[in-house]
Amino acid sequence: MSQREKSQRKNAFYAQSGGVTSVINATACGVIETARNHSNKIANVYAGRNGIIGALTEDLIDTGKESDEAIAALRHTPSGAFGSCRYKLKSLEENRAEYERLIEVFKAHDIGYFFYNGGGDSADTCHKISQLSEKMGFPMQAIHIPKTVDNDLPITDNCPGFGSVAKYIAISTREASYDVLSMARTSTKVFVIEVMGRHAGWIAAAGGLAADEENDIPVVILFPEIEFNQERFLAKVKDCVESYGYCTVVVSEGAKWPDGKFLAEQDTRDSFGHAQLGGAAPVVANIIKDAHGYKYHWAVADYLQRSARHIASKTDVEQAYALGKAAVEMALAGDNAIMLTIVRLSDDPYAWEIGKTDLVDVANVEKMMPAEYISEDGFGITDACRRYLIPLIEGEDYPPYERGMPKYVRLKNIGVVKKLKTEFKI
Amino acid sequence: MSQREKSQRKNAFYAQSGGVTSVINATACGVIETARNHSNKIANVYAGRNGIIGALTEDLIDTGKESDEAIAALRHTPSGAFGSCRYKLKSLEENRAEYERLIEVFKAHDIGYFFYNGGGDSADTCHKISQLSEKMGFPMQAIHIPKTVDNDLPITDNCPGFGSVAKYIAISTREASYDVLSMARTSTKVFVIEVMGRHAGWIAAAGGLAADEENDIPVVILFPEIEFNQERFLAKVKDCVESYGYCTVVVSEGAKWPDGKFLAEQDTRDSFGHAQLGGAAPVVANIIKDAHGYKYHWAVADYLQRSARHIASKTDVEQAYALGKAAVEMALAGDNAIMLTIVRLSDDPYAWEIGKTDLVDVANVEKMMPAEYISEDGFGITDACRRYLIPLIEGEDYPPYERGMPKYVRLKNIGVVKKLKTEFKI
Numbered sequence: 001m002s003q004r005e006k007s008q009r010k011n012a013f014y015a016q017s018g019g020v021t022s023v024i025n026a027t028a029c030g031v032i033e034t035a036r037n038h039s040n041k042i043a044n045v046y047a048g049r050n051g052i053i054g055a056l057t058e059d060l061i062d063t064g065k066e067s068d069e070a071i072a073a074l075r076h077t078p079s080g081a082f083g084s085c086r087y088k089l090k091s092l093e094e095n096r097a098e099y100e101r102l103i104e105v106f107k108a109h110d111i112g113y114f115f116y117n118g119g120g121d122s123a124d125t126c127h128k129i130s131q132l133s134e135k136m137g138f139p140m141q142a143i144h145i146p147k148t149v150d151n152d153l154p155i156t157d158n159c160p161g162f163g164s165v166a167k168y169i170a171i172s173t174r175e176a177s178y179d180v181l182s183m184a185r186t187s188t189k190v191f192v193i194e195v196m197g198r199h200a201g202w203i204a205a206a207g208g209l210a211a212d213e214e215n216d217i218p219v220v221i222l223f224p225e226i227e228f229n230q231e232r233f234l235a236k237v238k239d240c241v242e243s244y245g246y247c248t249v250v251v252s253e254g255a256k257w258p259d260g261k262f263l264a265e266q267d268t269r270d271s272f273g274h275a276q277l278g279g280a281a282p283v284v285a286n287i288i289k290d291a292h293g294y295k296y297h298w299a300v301a302d303y304l305q306r307s308a309r310h311i312a313s314k315t316d317v318e319q320a321y322a323l324g325k326a327a328v329e330m331a332l333a334g335d336n337a338i339m340l341t342i343v344r345l346s347d348d349p350y351a352w353e354i355g356k357t358d359l360v361d362v363a364n365v366e367k368m369m370p371a372e373y374i375s376e377d378g379f380g381i382t383d384a385c386r387r388y389l390i391p392l393i394e395g396e397d398y399p400p401y402e403r404g405m406p407k408y409v410r411l412k413n414i415g416v417v418k419k420l421k422t423e424f425k426i
Numbered sequence: 427m428s429q430r431e432k433s434q435r436k437n438a439f440y441a442q443s444g445g446v447t448s449v450i451n452a453t454a455c456g457v458i459e460t461a462r463n464h465s466n467k468i469a470n471v472y473a474g475r476n477g478i479i480g481a482l483t484e485d486l487i488d489t490g491k492e493s494d495e496a497i498a499a500l501r502h503t504p505s506g507a508f509g510s511c512r513y514k515l516k517s518l519e520e521n522r523a524e525y526e527r528l529i530e531v532f533k534a535h536d537i538g539y540f541f542y543n544g545g546g547d548s549a550d551t552c553h554k555i556s557q558l559s560e561k562m563g564f565p566m567q568a569i570h571i572p573k574t575v576d577n578d579l580p581i582t583d584n585c586p587g588f589g590s591v592a593k594y595i596a597i598s599t600r601e602a603s604y605d606v607l608s609m610a611r612t613s614t615k616v617f618v619i620e621v622m623g624r625h626a627g628w629i630a631a632a633g634g635l636a637a638d639e640e641n642d643i644p645v646v647i648l649f650p651e652i653e654f655n656q657e658r659f660l661a662k663v664k665d666c667v668e669s670y671g672y673c674t675v676v677v678s679e680g681a682k683w684p685d686g687k688f689l690a691e692q693d694t695r696d697s698f699g700h701a702q703l704g705g706a707a708p709v710v711a712n713i714i715k716d717a718h719g720y721k722y723h724w725a726v727a728d729y730l731q732r733s734a735r736h737i738a739s740k741t742d743v744e745q746a747y748a749l750g751k752a753a754v755e756m757a758l759a760g761d762n763a764i765m766l767t768i769v770r771l772s773d774d775p776y777a778w779e780i781g782k783t784d785l786v787d788v789a790n791v792e793k794m795m796p797a798e799y800i801s802e803d804g805f806g807i808t809d810a811c812r813r814y815l816i817p818l819i820e821g822e823d824y825p826p827y828e829r830g831m832p833k834y835v836r837l838k839n840i841g842v843v844k845k846l847k848t849e850f851k852i
Binding site: 304 | 442445446448476479503507509510511513593596598600605606608609610613617619635638640641707708723725726727729730732733735737739819820821822824827829831832836
């Protein structure tokens with residue numbers, strides 16, 4: 001490479017935002033491997049330590065210090081390898097200093113590409129950075145790469161991270177249902193599993209996949225989209241137990257009472273008067289016990305579901321990687337202020353391609369479960385929902401194992417030498 | 427086969443008892459496939475529908491009606507394919523009628539071999555049946571095949587079912603820890619996972635495998651064997667968060683306060699005054715929050731852990747199958763009133779063989795975690811414990827998948843025509 005070519009290269013910035021997933025590192029892998037393949041254009045990829053906070057505090061990670069093997073291993077490693085954060089930038093009007101600081105840091109480190117891997121909030125940040133950098137005379141190409149287990153971003157067919165959670169919940173619900181069926185004669189008759197999804201019921205819907213033509217399992221789903229009707233719910237559970245001998249309930253953490261309060265927000269206190277922050281699962285289990293007296297068990301999957309790389313969906317891993325790769329390619333082709341999307345071409349066999357959409361169309365839009373995906377009684381999923389979900393959980397992509405345990409990678413995460421004299425307080 | 431040979435054949439009875447596991451069907455598979463290979467001695471295997479209740483009520487399942495493919499698929503199907511039950515037979519003095527009924531049913535169906543697949547209680551039942559059948563002039567060979575996720579049976583190196591739960595908990599704890607590490611800068615600092623094991627801390631100990639030389643994860647374990655010391659626990663958690671930025675807590679459902687009460691038995695009430703049956707995980711999370719203010723997440727794995735066939739330990743599956751096979755072979759060789767055992771020959775590489783022990787030595791002995799397996803501070807596991815545990819989780823044994831979901835088998839479970847005129851009330 002000539003000196004001239006070298007001097008024209010820019011660095012890229014990559015950061016992970018919000019709740020992590022079992023495949024967000026596959027996207028990081030796609031970004032970094034593709035950037036390495038274009039080293040004539042991209043000098044290095046700097047990652048934000050703990051997401052955008054790393055950019056604000058000039059705490060950048062030099063991914064160039066990691067071996068090719070370590071970067072390749074990101075593809076099968078859950079969590080956010082560079083750290084993520086829950087830190088929402090205020091509006092431009094409220095805190096212009098934050099945005100200016102970001103651009104100051106990017107300028108100091110000669111960053112020409114901004115890849116932000118996150119959900120709705122980060123799409124908004126990405127958009128503002130693109131606009132402001134232009135105004136400040138240091139134009140950067142800002143590309144948002146979708147990621148969220150909640151699957152609630154608009155326009156894209158789905159969000160990387162969701163397919164693997166959906167697979168985990170579908171499998172776990174099926175496995176636990178087999179278990180309960182075995183025990184129901186003398187013991188547990190109702191099993192309640194609580195799943196993530198505070199606003200949208202996509203993950204809860206995946207529990208419905210536990211049942212199919214060969215697995216006649218009575219699954220009752222409580223969606224955040226459907227107001228909880230205790231009477232109808234109890235009748236449904238009773239009906240299942242009387243017909244099948246048992247019942248499996250999948251409750252979304254976002255399920256709500258008619259007054260809008262979360263089921264999980266029961267006003268419970270322990271013997272010392274401390275508020276007890278329980279989950280929705282024990283609340284639902286107790287409601288059933290009180291009404292019908294059925295013996296129950298309940299589980300709260302919590303982080304287990306979104307970090308379960310051991311049973312990730314192959315489709316999901318492939319899409320997560322492909323989006324990272326495409327982000328770099330599109331940036332080099334001149335794209336800016338876009339979010340990448342998955343475009344579904346057909347359900348069965350599943351065919352998809354990478355698309356893009358303007359960031360202005362993404363910000364502040366949440367994609368809920370459409371009404372036609374929820375069965376008429378409100379407790380199940382429709383065939384249309386199955387056609388949508390099944391491709392997303394297809395395929396297994398097992399990590400390598402050593403002595404019984406998955407081999408996940410921990411990066412060295414060596415910092416880039418700071419260039420600015422100023423500190424920035426978070 | 428001559429008529430004479432045919433008439434000398436006996437039927438075998440097989441039943442599953444107590445909480446099911448992800449590999450108890452692998453034992454059933456071993457029993458039935460091996461019996462089929464000895465059809466000159468064993469005419470058919472009848473399974474108890476819902477365990478011993480099926481024998482008491484003469485509700486037997488004719489496994490001969492299942493195809494070889496269906497029986498082979500049991501090897502990768504979690505749960506109890508014939509149904510299990512929680513039903514403890516009373517002592518001979520208290521309810522001799524139950525035992526006599528069992529022998530009456532076995533006699534009516536020409537059963538010469540009694541294979542009972544369960545934990546401590548079923549070992550006791552097995553023993554009594556062997557004794558009584560002899561006294562009643564219809565001697566049966568009673569063989570107990572160990573099974574329990576709790577791993578608390580004596581003499582045997584381990585109990586089938588445990589290795590797979592251990593693997594699931596070790597992996598889930600590692601995966602969730604990676605997740606928390608990613609989030610700890612601005613969000614969750616403490617993750618609490620509750621695991622099974624009401625009396626013994628074997629499953630909790632498996633959480634300690636999340637950490638190893640390459641995975642420096644701060645795991646704090648609360649064992650049932652160690653009295654909960656709130657002050658020391660809080661200091662330990664604080665220490666982890668200050669050194670590592672986060673902390674992972676594995677709490678056994680059997681963890682207890684100094685007064686002997688389970689942590690899970692907090693006297694919590696909801697706003698209507700109903701007792702709230704929570705888990706230990708939310709209690710522990712709240713204790714930490716109250717003292718240190720750390721943001722937390724918690725999970726309760728419950729049935730997910732013991733039904734997680736998708737990530738079963740290969741060692742566990744092989745041992746479960748081998749025990750089923752050996753039970754039939756030993757019965758044919760004349761053994762009676764024994765429990766089969768796993769005998770460990772070496773740790774690394776792990777070598778084992780099948781052994782046997784008199785049932786009299788098994789009954790009413792619970793194997794707790796030995797003191798040398800628990801670290802000095804009471805919150806972790808020792809190297810000796812690792813050497814014991816690692817071989818049990820080694821190897822993966824993935825089930826087949828179709829459209830993203832594991833293909834588990836549901837048997838036809840066709841009943842054997844009843845021969846007795848009497849009913850038996852449970």
